[in-house]
Amino acid sequence: MRAYCHACEADTECRVERRDEVYPVKGEPIAVSAEVMVCDTCGTDLFNAELDNRNLELAFREYRQRKGLLGAEDIIRIRGKYDLSQRSLATLLGWSPATVARYEMGAIPSVPHSEQLSRLDEDMAYVRGLAEAKANQLGQLAKRKLEARLGQLGDRPERLLEAYLIAQHSTSDDMLCGRSEFDLDKAANMISFFARNISGVPKSMLLKLLWYADFLSFGRMQKSISGMVYCHNHYGPIPVAHDSLLEYMQSVGIIDLKPDASGMGEYVEAMVALRDDLFTEEEREVLNDVCARFCRCTARRMKTISHKEDGYIGTQMKEAIPYSYGLTLKAIQ
Numbered sequence: 397m398r399a400y401c402h403a404c405e406a407d408t409e410c411r412v413e414r415r416d417e418v419y420p421v422k423g424e425p426i427a428v429s430a431e432v433m434v435c436d437t438c439g440t441d442l443f444n445a446e447l448d449n450r451n452l453e454l455a456f457r458e459y460r461q462r463k464g465l466l467g468a469e470d471i472i473r474i475r476g477k478y479d480l481s482q483r484s485l486a487t488l489l490g491w492s493p494a495t496v497a498r499y500e501m502g503a504i505p506s507v508p509h510s511e512q513l514s515r516l517d518e519d520m521a522y523v524r525g526l527a528e529a530k531a532n533q534l535g536q537l538a539k540r541k542l543e544a545r546l547g548q549l550g551d552r553p554e555r556l557l558e559a560y561l562i563a564q565h566s567t568s569d570d571m572l573c574g575r576s577e578f579d580l581d582k583a584a585n586m587i588s589f590f591a592r593n594i595s596g597v598p599k600s601m602l603l604k605l606l607w608y609a610d611f612l613s614f615g616r617m618q619k620s621i622s623g624m625v626y627c628h629n630h631y632g633p634i635p636v637a638h639d640s641l642l643e644y645m646q647s648v649g650i651i652d653l654k655p656d657a658s659g660m661g662e663y664v665e666a667m668v669a670l671r672d673d674l675f676t677e678e679e680r681e682v683l684n685d686v687c688a689r690f691c692r693c694t695a696r697r698m699k700t701i702s703h704k705e706d707g708y709i710g711t712q713m714k715e716a717i718p719y720s721y722g723l724t725l726k727a728i729q
């Protein structure tokens with residue numbers, strides 16, 4: 397690489413050296429591992445704007461971390477979270493728009509400003525309060541946009557559950573999802589199907605019916621219905637994150653969970669009709685066969701039956717059950 401050396405008064409060959417340097421940030425000395433350009437001929441340090449910026453950024457980052465201050469990426473993320481423009485964020489917080497812009501360019505926020513932003517990030521009631529207090533300055537459109545976003549984030553916890561379930565059931569291993577991508581809609585309708593067809597179905601039994609349906613489908617068509625990942629649990633094979641799965645179904649009004657007569661367990665009640673256009677003919681047949689085979693079973697009987705399956709015997713506690721076991725089901729084929 398070549399650059400102009402003022403000592404040699406000529407364009408010369410130069411190199412980049414790494415060395416510990418101290419940069420003052422807000423009056424505090426911050427040591428960073430800096431990159432400096434040096435003339436190969438005479439050894440003089442040469443100014444390079446790009447390297448200098450990078451070193452300063454390192455020093456700023458170190459300073460922010462030391463003081464627990466938010467950085468540019470945090471501010472941009474928080475703004476995105478609430479769908480705010482720089483101007484709307486500034487209005488909410490009572491800052492000038494230029495201040496937000498400076499922070500997003502990498503300037504270090506003051507301690508009170510950083511604390512204000514952290515609170516904005518974590519406390520939606522605070523955001524709602526600010527939106528009310530600053531309604532006039534914000535303007536109708538910005539206020540409505542913010543309220544809509546707050547609604548999405550806060551009043552609809554099932555969105556978070558949905559994201560969690562998708563994450564839990566996403567796998568690149570075909571044998572763990574049965575060659576189908578996780579389909580929450582299909583899972584919901586399988587649950588609705590069993591709850592409608594087997595009245596008062598115990599929760600623990602429903603979870604095993606799902607397993608039989610998905611694994612039987614794989615046994616017959618080499619493809620699961622829902623794409624759910626199942627694991628070996630104390631009481632049998634059940635979907636991963638089953639509590640969140642049923643909580644989600646409850647929150648979107650597909651089922652309701654009620655305490656059973658013994659008060660020890662829960663049973664599942666269907667709240668909405670099935671959308672059976674979602675399933676192929678073969679899948680509907682699988683669901684009907686599983687229903688016919690097990691509808692007269694008790695939860696205890698179903699537990700015993702499922703414990704005899706290869707997929708249960710061949711896996712450890714909490715281990716995911718490969719769909720290949722769908723080919724050797726004993727209770728139904």
Ligand SMILES: [Zn+2]
Binds near residue numbers: 401404405
């Ligand atoms: Zn030189």
